[in-house]
Amino acid sequence: MQTRESKIKQLIEQVWKPARYMGNEWNAVIKGHAGVDLRFAFAFPDLYEVGMSNQGLKILYESVNRHPDMLMERVFSPAADMEDCLRNSNLPLFALESHKPVRDFDVVGFSLQYELSYSNVLNMLDLAKIPLYSEQRSETDPLVIGGGPCAFNPEPLAPFFDLFFLGEAEECLPEVLSLYKDLRQQGHPRQEILARLASQEGIYVPSLYCPVYSDSNFCGMKRLDSRAPEMVNKKLVEELDTAPYPTAPLVSYIQTVHDRAVIELFRGCSRGCRFCQAGYIFRPVRRRSREQLFETARQLINNTGYEELSLVSLSSTDYPQLERLINDLDRELSQERVKCSLPSLRLDSYSIKLADKLHQGKKSNLTFAPEAATERLRKVIRKNISEEEILTALSDAIDAGWQGFKFYFMIGLPGEEEADVEEIVNLCGRLRQHFKQKTKRKITINVSVSTFVPKAHTPFQWEPQLTMPEVHKRQEILRKSFKKLPGVDYSWHDAGSSFLEAVFARGDRSLAPVIERAWQLGCRFDGWSEHFSFDLWQEAFREMEVDAEHYAYRRFAHEEYLPWDHLHCGVDKEILIREHQKSLEQRTPEEAAHDQDLF
Amino acid sequence: MTRICFRFVRKEQLKHISHLDMMRLFQRALRRSGLPLAFSEGYNPHIRFNLAAPLPVNVTAEEEFGEVFLTEKTDPKNFLGTLARQLPEGVELAGAFVEDEHAPALPSRVVAALYRASLIILDESETVDYELYREALERLLSKEEILAPRARKKGKKQTYVNVRPYIIEAYMNNQESEYPLELNLLLQTGSQGGVAPGFVLEQLEHELGEDRPSQANWKLHRVRLYRDVNGSLEPLSEGM
Numbered sequence: 001m002q003t004r005e006s007k008i009k010q011l012i013e014q015v016w017k018p019a020r021y022m023g024n025e026w027n028a029v030i031k032g033h034a035g036v037d038l039r040f041a042f043a044f045p046d047l048y049e050v051g052m053s054n055q056g057l058k059i060l061y062e063s064v065n066r067h068p069d070m071l072m073e074r075v076f077s078p079a080a081d082m083e084d085c086l087r088n089s090n091l092p093l094f095a096l097e098s099h100k101p102v103r104d105f106d107v108v109g110f111s112l113q114y115e116l117s118y119s120n121v122l123n124m125l126d127l128a129k130i131p132l133y134s135e136q137r138s139e140t141d142p143l144v145i146g147g148g149p150c151a152f153n154p155e156p157l158a159p160f161f162d163l164f165f166l167g168e169a170e171e172c173l174p175e176v177l178s179l180y181k182d183l184r185q186q187g188h189p190r191q192e193i194l195a196r197l198a199s200q201e202g203i204y205v206p207s208l209y210c211p212v213y214s215d216s217n218f219c220g221m222k223r224l225d226s227r228a229p230e231m232v233n234k235k236l237v238e239e240l241d242t243a244p245y246p247t248a249p250l251v252s253y254i255q256t257v258h259d260r261a262v263i264e265l266f267r268g269c270s271r272g273c274r275f276c277q278a279g280y281i282f283r284p285v286r287r288r289s290r291e292q293l294f295e296t297a298r299q300l301i302n303n304t305g306y307e308e309l310s311l312v313s314l315s316s317t318d319y320p321q322l323e324r325l326i327n328d329l330d331r332e333l334s335q336e337r338v339k340c341s342l343p344s345l346r347l348d349s350y351s352i353k354l355a356d357k358l359h360q361g362k363k364s365n366l367t368f369a370p371e372a373a374t375e376r377l378r379k380v381i382r383k384n385i386s387e388e389e390i391l392t393a394l395s396d397a398i399d400a401g402w403q404g405f406k407f408y409f410m411i412g413l414p415g416e417e418e419a420d421v422e423e424i425v426n427l428c429g430r431l432r433q434h435f436k437q438k439t440k441r442k443i444t445i446n447v448s449v450s451t452f453v454p455k456a457h458t459p460f461q462w463e464p465q466l467t468m469p470e471v472h473k474r475q476e477i478l479r480k481s482f483k484k485l486p487g488v489d490y491s492w493h494d495a496g497s498s499f500l501e502a503v504f505a506r507g508d509r510s511l512a513p514v515i516e517r518a519w520q521l522g523c524r525f526d527g528w529s530e531h532f533s534f535d536l537w538q539e540a541f542r543e544m545e546v547d548a549e550h551y552a553y554r555r556f557a558h559e560e561y562l563p564w565d566h567l568h569c570g571v572d573k574e575i576l577i578r579e580h581q582k583s584l585e586q587r588t589p590e591e592a593a594h595d596q597d598l599f
Numbered sequence: 600m601t602r603i604c605f606r607f608v609r610k611e612q613l614k615h616i617s618h619l620d621m622m623r624l625f626q627r628a629l630r631r632s633g634l635p636l637a638f639s640e641g642y643n644p645h646i647r648f649n650l651a652a653p654l655p656v657n658v659t660a661e662e663e664f665g666e667v668f669l670t671e672k673t674d675p676k677n678f679l680g681t682l683a684r685q686l687p688e689g690v691e692l693a694g695a696f697v698e699d700e701h702a703p704a705l706p707s708r709v710v711a712a713l714y715r716a717s718l719i720i721l722d723e724s725e726t727v728d729y730e731l732y733r734e735a736l737e738r739l740l741s742k743e744e745i746l747a748p749r750a751r752k753k754g755k756k757q758t759y760v761n762v763r764p765y766i767i768e769a770y771m772n773n774q775e776s777e778y779p780l781e782l783n784l785l786l787q788t789g790s791q792g793g794v795a796p797g798f799v800l801e802q803l804e805h806e807l808g809e810d811r812p813s814q815a816n817w818k819l820h821r822v823r824l825y826r827d828v829n830g831s832l833e834p835l836s837e838g839m
Binding site for chain 2: 002010012013018019022024025026251253254255301302303304305306307336337
């Protein structure tokens with residue numbers, strides 16, 4: 001007889017990139033399951049290379065594993081070849097550190113980073129042989145929890161989860177896990193434990209709330225247990241300097257998407273771009289001290305051997321003492337040839353100056369996100385930067401020797417007209433002209449255009465998404481016009497996947513059967529264009545008789561109940577309404593007036 | 600400047616990673632170690648470090664070599680101890696010595712490698728017929744041409760290369776073993792062309808056709824590397 005362990009070893013040898021499943025990385029924490037009171041499996045519903053680039057994973061790994069009486073292990077979505085191997089050999093999904101079945105853990109926690117990973121969530125539950133629906137789970141099944149940005153509107157996934165965690169978990173996750181363990185040891189039944197957990201800050205137990213519909217219109221949540229709060233507030237880390245942060249994080253053997261040491265300058269963002277969910281759900285801005293960042297960076301490099309240190313935040317150049325921090329880090333780390341990098345740059349001269357300081361070597365590409373091509377539309381979305389500022393910043397960048405630029409734009413933004421779309425091409429043409437006047441070097445321009453997706457808890461949550469035929473039309477306008485503009489490389493996002501993202505971003509519980517059906521039909525890795533099948537999703541919507549366009553294309557009214565109204569992101573709805581109204585006023589007077597009629 | 604050459608073993612736990620992963624593993628371990636590393640010149644400085652020969656994925660190894668340049672005189676013993684503390688389970692250092700700074704780069708010296716392939720039968724009711732394997736191997740080696748697809752550049756036509764000359768020796772291992780069957784493969788490797796052991800085993804299974812066990816795996820182990828000394832092969836370890 002072969003043991004499970006030896007069978008797993010054989011599977012690992014049969015698949016592409018076996019290192020995705022083997023664990024044993026540098027700084028991996030390996031604890032005996034018998035020696036702890038609580039076993040937590042962190043499940044990331046995407047490939048290893050993607051999940052291992054997630055800083056949240058590394059923070060929670062530190063937060064849980066620093067406690068001697070509990071452990072956290074990792075599990076990622078297996079690629080298609082591994083899925084086949086697991087199914088053919090009838091082996092349950094296993095965690096990386098111990099290779100033990102995921103269903104043998106006490107708690108399984110999914111990281112919900114993007115809507116297009118939902119089919120993978122179901123697939124992982126199924127591969128783990130854990131019942132898909134919360135109500136089907138027995139006393140011996142693990143508690144299935146979810147957190148991350150998508151937990152701020154988790155309704156489409158609600159029936160599959162025992163509870164969701166809203167907000168930042170690094171301080172309180174060990175407390176919640178410990179409380180769960182105590183309640184289990186006291187012998188309470190599963191549903192009673194959930195009701196007791198529901199009173200904890202940041203915890204949302206969907207089974208304690210029942211959506212009420214009238215004429216198939218959602219009109220609020222009915223609480224089924226008085227211990228469930230009417231409004232679930234997000235959990236917030238007050239002081240980042242004292243919260244757990246990994247100084248000896250996992251170092252992968254295989255190359256991951258972001259393969260580098262990371263320090264987080266601050267959390268939250270004060271810019272207030274109206275389309276940006278992260279800008280709202282991570283409020284308020286909380287900074288780490290420069291001293292602590294320096295110390296963390298030093299330890300990170302010592303403990304990982306990384307050759308790159310990334311200074312991340314939603315808008316890193318807003319960190320008040322950034323220049324001084326970079327100077328200090330440079331002095332400390334240049335001897336070891338460690339490079340510092342800033343992933344998010346604003347289009348201003350200060351940012352260019354900093355980028356210049358960081359890249360002493362070959363200057364390849366700089367990336368910026370103006371999002372909209374006209375000043376009017378940038379005002380509407382509150383991305384306040386003038387064309388003059390853009391030109392000045394780019395001139396500085398050319399002078400500093402940069403070879404090329406990548407620009408991110410969006411189409412379908414609220415208040416957008418066809419002229420705004422054409423202006424994307426015109427702006428790039430003007431930039432190209434400008435570069436030609438400034439330098440003889442060949443400057444490459446890459447333009448990536450995505451489609452606006454209205455997200456919960458933003459001022460644009462009421463706005464409809466541009467319909468797919470219209471998206472295709474505007475993409476075609478861009479494609480044709482960019483063709484006439486040599487030296488500019490244009491790429492765009494698939495309209496179908498943006499549509500699906502919008503459906504789930506503003507969806508309610510009626511979508512759960514659709515996700516299940518799409519998964520049954522074979523949907524996996526929907527965020528990967530080579531795997532995404534819009535046809536299968538459409539079939540799932542048809543079979544389940546759910547009108548997807550109702551979620552994506554409808555203009556929601558300020559007065560109506562939203563599926564996430566019982567979840568509080570830290571910003572009151574009144575503020576979102578005010579911001580939304582301001583954006584309407586910033587369109588042309590005629591259009592603003594026209595739009596107001598709809599409310 | 601001190602050039603240190605070291606020997607290491609790769610075990611089961613780390614056999615799943617690629618050559619580039621192994622390079623990164625050592626480079627990061629060296630960076631963590633605090634040893635006085637020498638860097639290359641230029642805009643993108645990197646550690647002056649080499650592995651003797653790429654080790655294929657899913658292959659363990661007995662006697663591999665690496666080299667690194669240090670800016671300060673360092674005792675090989677201290678080097679071993681310092682680096683060993685930064686290496687994960689699955690890579691074990693087995694020795695180190697100071698090498699002539701101007702000797703040719705380590706990878707350029709390797710011309711061949713000896714692999715041992717052990718057959719693992721997953722279905723215990725199946726038996727292995729030694730004679731069938733011996734005959735299949737004979738048939739394979741009697742060919743004048745064994746074509747292997749070459750790595751193809753995007754948009755380019757698939758081309759093939761005859762790898763038969765790169766199979767220097769292949770024979771059944773008659774020594775006592777825990778496996779039902781073992782093969783030794785002495786294969787050319789390095790800049791003059793080579794063939795992967797996995798490809799040779801695939802061809803052997805192709806020769807076996809219907810006769811091969813339905814559920815079997817090969818376990819591959821690289822026994823040693825060879826250098827060329829006046830036209831004859833000598834273990835790389837012997838010149839060191």
